[in-house]
Every structure is written in structure tokens, then in C-alpha cells.
Amino acid sequence: MRRTVAALLAATLATACSAGASTPSGPRITVLAAASLTEAFEDLGRGAAVTFSFAGSQQLVAQVGAGAPVDVVATADPDAMDRLARAGLVNTPRTFAANRLTIAVRSGNPERIQGLADLARDGLKVVLADPAVPAGRYARQVLERAGVRVRPVSLELDVKAVARKVAAGEADAGIVYTTDVAAGSAVAIPDASNVVATFPVAVVRASTDRAAAEAFVDRLLGQPGRAALSARGFLLP
Amino acid sequence: MPLAATAAVALMVLPLAGLLVRVPWSTLATELATSEAQEALRLSVVCSLGALAVAVVLGVPLAWVLARVAFPGRSLLRALVTLPMVLPPVVGGVGLLAIFGRRGLLGARLGSLPGFPLPFTIQGVVLAQAFVAMPFLVVATEAGLRQLDRRYEDAAATLGARPWHRFRTVTLPLIGPSLVAGAALSWARALGEFGATITFAGSLPGRTRTLPTAIYAGLQSRPEAAVALSVVLLAVSLTVLVVLRGRWLGAGGP
Structure with a gap:
């Protein structure tokens, strides 16, 4: 029982406070990502100057739309990302996982x-x-x-x-x-009734550190990202 | 000093002004008439009044004990029961799950009784709201009891009034204003409860999705609806303050 409560508490705090890797050196970028990406992104970001904030995709859209000072956004569906792209808030999205x-x-x-x-x-x-x-x-x-x-x-x-x-x-x-x-x-769930959810990522136009933001996206699409994602069970495009 | 004071006012007032700017005034009535908004409004009214009832029925006796009965550890008990006022509500929700959840210490034993398990039920919402709201009632009522001139009660006693009769006809009317103030604050707090509710009772439209949760959910899909509901809560909060004005805001003025 006590362990359940501790786990629940930890999970709640982790989602609420948005975990981040702690490396003081270099520019620090902020990545907004769908809640489902939590573990994979934390693995990928370990040791890098990245702060993550995880939430439901619609909330990410609302946050970017409201001008949150973030550099990269990754959602759990193309629709959410399309809304940001249509509003001119992000650069061209790229699919990195399913x-x-x-x-x-x-x-x-x-x-x-x-x-x-x-x-x-x-x-x-x-x-x-x-x-x-x-x-x-x-x-x-x-x-x-x-x-x-x-x-x-x-x-x-x-x-x-x-x-x-x-x-x-x-x-x-x-x-x-x-x-x-x-x-x-x-x-x-059998494939016949299942769906494939694709995850797009994009650099936020208002990013103050475009280079670091693009480097993160490259890393996500490259070998380190693929390794972290497949280790957590994601399908790769 | 005036600069800092201005900044303080701006910090507190600007977000409210921002909310009012975003209100879709022309469609406000339509937004509030949707079935989702109506469900959330109805549920919030029912649950917050339920929580207030729990707070009054249990909180007034507690306030009386804290004000009148001297026992070791009274200060500690007072601190404990007012803790939910400062505790992050989500922590309260986790605690409620640990005790009243389906696998909680009590919840697991009470599971077969009618109305249990509490999570995902309307009574779960009431419990979560009562948990965060009751301290406001207890604190205000206890303060009222402490300020009360006990000679009135003593006089009633010498005239032969029994304790319950004395409490009902002398004490209660005298602490009425404190009780009303506590009830108003307590009700407003219950109405605005979010963290403990969503953690403990979940979020199902018409069942456990109260106004604050509906606002949070709507913010993601239908911002206009969320803002419309926010205005309702803002109006309620203002009304509560106006009702209590004579009591607190009026004091200290020129």
C-alpha cells in the first residue's frame, strides 16, 4: 500500500513539475512533449541541457499558442501539430515515432x-x-x-x-x-481494430536558440532518438 | 513603496482583467447553455453544497471542541485540521486515495458498503471538496466562539437552559456572522476545488467533472467555453467577497 502511494505521489509530482536533466553548462532549451513520451524523452535528454515539460497534446498546443517560451514541441497526433503549423507557430513538423x-x-x-x-x-x-x-x-x-x-x-x-x-x-x-x-x-488490441498514432516534432518559431533546438530534433530523429524510442516500445517510421 | 504596491496590484488584477478581455460576451449565454456547461454547473452546485453541509455538520462541533475544551495537544490538533488550507490539493487527493481509495486502508474494508468505493463517484467529489473546504469553516467558527461573551451562555444556564437548547438559542445566533462567513469561504473553496477532486474522483462529464475540471478540459479543446465558465467562477468569488465585505474588507478603512 505504502509503495503504491509513494509511486502515485512520485508519478503525480513528476508530471506536475516536469522533470529535466541537470547539466548546467551550455544553452538550455525547453521541450514540450506529449505525456506519452515522458520516459523515452527523459532517457534521451539525460545529460543534455534540455528541460522537458510533459502534458496532453491539446494543452501543449494551447501553451505554444499562448506564447510559452519554448524551443521544441512534440505531440501525440498530427492534428494538434497541424494547428500549430497552420498558425505559423512552428517550422515544418517531422514524424519521429509511432x-x-x-x-x-x-x-x-x-x-x-x-x-x-x-x-x-x-x-x-x-x-x-x-x-x-x-x-x-x-x-x-x-x-x-x-x-x-x-x-x-x-x-x-x-x-x-x-x-x-x-x-x-x-x-x-x-x-x-x-x-x-x-x-x-x-x-x-488486435491490429484490425487498432490505430497507429504518429508523433510529430517541430522547432518552435519563437525559439531563442534555434541551433540547439534543431540539434535536439536531429538527435531525436537520429540514432540516439531511435534507440531511446524503441527501447520504450515505440514504433519507428 | 508605491511602485511595489502598484506591481502587487497589477499582479493580482491583470490576470482577472485578461480573463474579462477574452470573454466571448456575445456568445456567453450560448456557451453557458451547452449541455456540458450545464452539467458542470449543476454538478458543482450540488457537490459544493454537499461539501458545505458536511463541513457544517462536522466542522461546527470540531470548532466548539477546539474553542471550549482544554486538552493536551489542542494546538497540534488545530494545526492538523487546518493543514488542508495550505496543503497542495493534489497531495490531499493522493492522501484520500491512500485511505478511501479502492485499495486504501479504509476503502479496501468498506468496499462492499453502498456508495463505496468512493473514487469516480459524486460522493467522492463531495469528500474531496469537504476535505479542502472544512478548515475555513472551522477556523471562522472557532474564532467566533472565542470572541463570544460567555456570560450570555452562563445566564441562559442559570435560567435552566439545557446545553443543546443553550447552544441553539444563545450560542448559535451569537456566532451567526462568523458561521456565515466561514460557510461562504468554505463553499467558495469547495466550488473551486480542482486538484484533490481530479486526483481522487476523476473527471467524467455529468458525474465527477465539476466546473474547474471542465474549465481545464475545455481549455484544451474549446477555449471560449472554458473562459465562459471561468467568468462564472469569478463572479461567484466576487459575490462571496461582497457578501463578506462588511466583515473583512470594511475593517481598517478610513
Whole structure:
């Protein structure tokens, strides 16, 4: 119990405060990224002069739109990024990763969930992401494709919150990216009903350190980024 | 000094002015009439009044104990029960999960009772709001009880009034203003509760998505709707202050 609380607390604080690597030397850039990228980006940024801030993609769009002093933005769907590109706020976006959805279940799968159809079961507490964020929209598409009607107990505002509520045992199941859960706590969604979420990254026009921002994007698209992303289960373009 | 004071005023007033600038006045009524806005408004009113009821029913006796009963550790207890006023609400939410969550210390044992488990339910929202709001009522009521001239109660006692009768007919009317002020602050705090609610009770439209959560969610997809709802909360906050004006804002003026 105590460990659950500690983990929950740590996870909450990590998302709330946005973790960053701590290297004082050189110019420090700020990267806004979709919540689902948290671990992969932290791996990639370790030792580099990068500060990360993770949130739901729609919130990232709102932050960049409001003129947040950031250098790079990476979202969990092309739509969110397109809005920024159309508004002239970012340079040409490039796709750097892809992801699929999976069913997150409590450790050991005590509810014996086998597939999407089980999520419609009475009394099962299912948590989804809000359709305002990409993970929620994808989850809705996946459920529609599978013809499953789910009555969620909560629509969380970013995908990590969904994974957290299931991991903490408050909810029985949720739909998250495959990269959000350990294999033991995931039930696969067949490709036929699954979607491929692509992740675009772009340099923010208002960046005060264009060179460092572009260097980060190059690193993300290059070998270090590919290694960090695939180690966390992302698909590569 | 005046410069710093001006900066202080600007810091506090400009964001509110900014909010008013962004308000879609022409479509405000339409924005507030959408089913999502209506659901959030209704839910917020119901839950915050529920939280206020919990705060009054449990908080007044607590205030009475703190004001009237001398016991070792009273100061410590007072500090503990006012802690939620300064505690980050999200921490309160984590704590509520640890106790009342489905796998919480009490939640796991109470799980089969009606209304449990509390997370993702409207009673969970009320509990989270009561947790953060009750201290405001307790502090104000205790202050009222301490300022009260006890001779009135003593007089009632000599005339034969029993304790409960005395409390209801003498004490309660005398601390009325403090109680009302505490209730107003407590209700406003419950209405604005976000962190503990979303952590403990989640966010489902019509069930647990109260105004602040709806504003946060709307900010991401429909900013106009979010601003419209924000104006409602701003108006409520202003109203509470105006109602309490005679009590606090008026004091110290020329």
C-alpha cells in the first residue's frame, strides 16, 4: 500500500513539475512533449541541457499558442501539430515515432480481461483519456471499430493519468499507448481494430536558440532518438 | 513603496482583467447553455453544497471542541485540521486515495458498503471538496466562539437552559456572522476545488467533472467555453467577497 502511494505521489509530482536533466553548462532549451513520451524523452535528454515539460497534446498546443517560451514541441497526433503549423507557430513538423494502443489492466489481470469486448462488462471500472487529447480520440476510434460500447468511470486529461489510475488499482482497465504500460499489465488490441498514432516534432518559431533546438530534433530523429524510442516500445517510421 | 504596491496590484488584477478581455460576451449565454456547461454547473452546485453541509455538520462541533475544551495537544490538533488550507490539493487527493481509495486502508474494508468505493463517484467529489473546504469553516467558527461573551451562555444556564437548547438559542445566533462567513469561504473553496477532486474522483462529464475540471478540459479543446465558465467562477468569488465585505474588507478603512 505504502509503495503504491509513494509511486502515485512520485508519478503525480513528476508530471506536475516536469522533470529535466541537470547539466548546467551550455544553452538550455525547453521541450514540450506529449505525456506519452515522458520516459523515452527523459532517457534521451539525460545529460543534455534540455528541460522537458510533459502534458496532453491539446494543452501543449494551447501553451505554444499562448506564447510559452519554448524551443521544441512534440505531440501525440498530427492534428494538434497541424494547428500549430497552420498558425505559423512552428517550422515544418517531422514524424519521429509511432505508437499503438493497448488495454492497461491491473497487475496480474485479476479481472481476466481478454480483449476490447470485455471492457463493456457491467461493474468493470474503465478509465479512458478525454476525447480532447489524442489518446482519448484514438481510444474512441478503436472502440468504435471493434463495435464495443464502454461506459467509462472517468475521462482523464492525459494518457498518463489513465495508466496511473489503473496501476494504482482504482480502475480495472483503461486504453493507453503500448508504451505506457509494462507487458505484464497489458492486453493487446488486435491490429484490425487498432490505430497507429504518429508523433510529430517541430522547432518552435519563437525559439531563442534555434541551433540547439534543431540539434535536439536531429538527435531525436537520429540514432540516439531511435534507440531511446524503441527501447520504450515505440514504433519507428 | 508605491511602485511595489502598484506591481502587487497589477499582479493580482491583470490576470482577472485578461480573463474579462477574452470573454466571448456575445456568445456567453450560448456557451453557458451547452449541455456540458450545464452539467458542470449543476454538478458543482450540488457537490459544493454537499461539501458545505458536511463541513457544517462536522466542522461546527470540531470548532466548539477546539474553542471550549482544554486538552493536551489542542494546538497540534488545530494545526492538523487546518493543514488542508495550505496543503497542495493534489497531495490531499493522493492522501484520500491512500485511505478511501479502492485499495486504501479504509476503502479496501468498506468496499462492499453502498456508495463505496468512493473514487469516480459524486460522493467522492463531495469528500474531496469537504476535505479542502472544512478548515475555513472551522477556523471562522472557532474564532467566533472565542470572541463570544460567555456570560450570555452562563445566564441562559442559570435560567435552566439545557446545553443543546443553550447552544441553539444563545450560542448559535451569537456566532451567526462568523458561521456565515466561514460557510461562504468554505463553499467558495469547495466550488473551486480542482486538484484533490481530479486526483481522487476523476473527471467524467455529468458525474465527477465539476466546473474547474471542465474549465481545464475545455481549455484544451474549446477555449471560449472554458473562459465562459471561468467568468462564472469569478463572479461567484466576487459575490462571496461582497457578501463578506462588511466583515473583512470594511475593517481598517478610513
